[in-house]
Structures are given as structure tokens and as C-alpha cells.
Amino acid sequence: MKALIQRYQTMGVVALAIALPVLIFVLFGDQRQDPGLLERPMISGIGKLQSHNDYVVGNASNIWDSYIDLVHTKRDNEDLRRENAKLREENIGLQGILQQNARLTKLVGFKQQRPIYQLEPARVIAADMSPYFRVLRLRLETETDSIEPEMPVVAAEGVVGRIERVDGRYCDVMLSVDPRSKIDIMTQLNRSRGILSGTGDESKYEAKIAYLLRRDEVEEGELVVTSGRAGTFPKELPVGRITSVNAKSFGLYQEVTVEPIVDFSRLEEVYIITGIKDQTLKR
DSSP: OHHHHHHHHHHHHHHHHHHHHHHHHHHHTTSOSSOOTTHHHHHHHHHHHHHHHHHHHHHHHHHHHHHHHHHHHHHHHHHHHHHHHHHHHHHHHHHHHHHHHHHHHHHHHHHHHOTTEEEEEEEEEEEEEETTEEEEEEEESSOOSOOOTTOEEEOSSSEEEEEEEEETTEEEEEETTSTTOOEEEEETTTOOEEEEEEOOOTTSOOEEEESOBTTSOOOTTOEEEEOSOSSSSOTTOEEEEEEEEEOOSSSSBOEEEEEESSOGGGOOEEEEEEEETTEEOOO
């Protein structure tokens, strides 16, 4: 478009600029040194026409260049958006890998700290979060026939629950916050004993300790661990932390609530404890 404007407009102006002086020379020759009355308007007109031509051609060139620049800028912006989207996707994937590595590292640390346990790895694939049935569905990482009901399930942080039923490579876990669950526990500091079970609160994961004597001294924030006396769970596995204590002025027992040590909403990998040393856990 720019070349087309320049080709025809410039050619016309050049032809006119050549023709007019020739015409003036033919008509007037060299009779006078100064431009006459007829020459002056012609010369002025030619100057204005040339100035107009330069202006039109220059503006057309600027408009065309600006259009090309906008096209290139839009293309560059689209390329940058695609590149940014790709980088964000790669960053999210990398964060997921790092988080998984951190979780697996914790599990490996749990195994290394307790070498006497026989552990079977499993992955959480589903959850039933009804307030009265706090259950996880697991898929075993390997084929095995060693998993049985009542076996304890743990995460890197501590107790998850116990096996409720088994179906091939799949099994259901009754969480420690299930109202049907009963775990023999003790407080870590004063070794006060009780039975932990879920409260059935539909809005949060929470448990309570039953049969904790009113005279036993317990504090908010104190760690609760397995006692090892009921036979299902080995001793000293973390279960949760005390969140509230209501020592009544009457009655035999006090009311104590516990927050589980494991964040069940983010749980992905667990271990099933199948035995201690070469002995199967008593059930």
C-alpha cells in the first residue's frame, strides 16, 4: 500500500514539476530575470503540491509502520501468554512433586525410626466423611495376603486408625475419630490412661477421652499416645493433642477433647503395621 501511494502520487507531482518550468520557458524564454505574475502562482502551487505530497506519503508510511508494529506486538503478547501458561503448569507440577517427596521422606523417616515394625505401604484413594462413619479407602502398593482386620494404620505423624475390612488390594480404615473407634491411650507427661473415640462432630475431626479420672492432671496442648495395652496398637504412637479440659467438681471422670495428630483431609500415603519383629500383632 505504501509503495502504491508513492508510485502514483510522486510520479504525478514529478511530471507536473517538470512540465510547468518547460511551459514557462517556452512562453517567456529569458525575457525577464524575475518571475512574472503568471510564474509566481505556478511556482507557489508546485511548492505546495510537493509539500502536500511529502505529508501524505509520510503519514501513510507512519500509519502502515504503526499497523505492522501492532501486529508484531500482538503476536509477541500471544507468545508470552502461552509461555507463561506453560511455565505456570510446570511450576504447579514441580510443587506437587516436591510435596510428594516431602511426604514420602517423612514416611521413610517413620520406618527408619521404628525398624522393628513390619510395614505395608498403601495409598488413600477415597474417603467416607459421614460424621458417624469416618472411613478411608486404601489401595495396597503391592500384592499381599498379609493384611487383616484390626491391623493398625499409621502415617508419618502418628495413628490413622485400624483396618476394618479387606478386599484384595483394597481395604477400609476406621479412623481414630470414628465414634465406633476405641483406642487405649495415655497422656505423655503424667501417663494418665483412658479410651479415645470420635465425637461424631460433622464439622471437624475431633475425639474425646473417656474414663480419664478427675484427679489426673492433664493440660491443653499435651500429647496423647497409644498405651500398647489393648494389643492393636504398639506403644507410644502419637494420637493427638488435648484441646480442652473440663474437670468437673463432681463425678469420677473429667471431659477431655483431642485433636488428631494426623491431618486426615490431606492424607495420601500410609503404612499398615502387619507385625513387630517376626511376630504378628495380637488381635
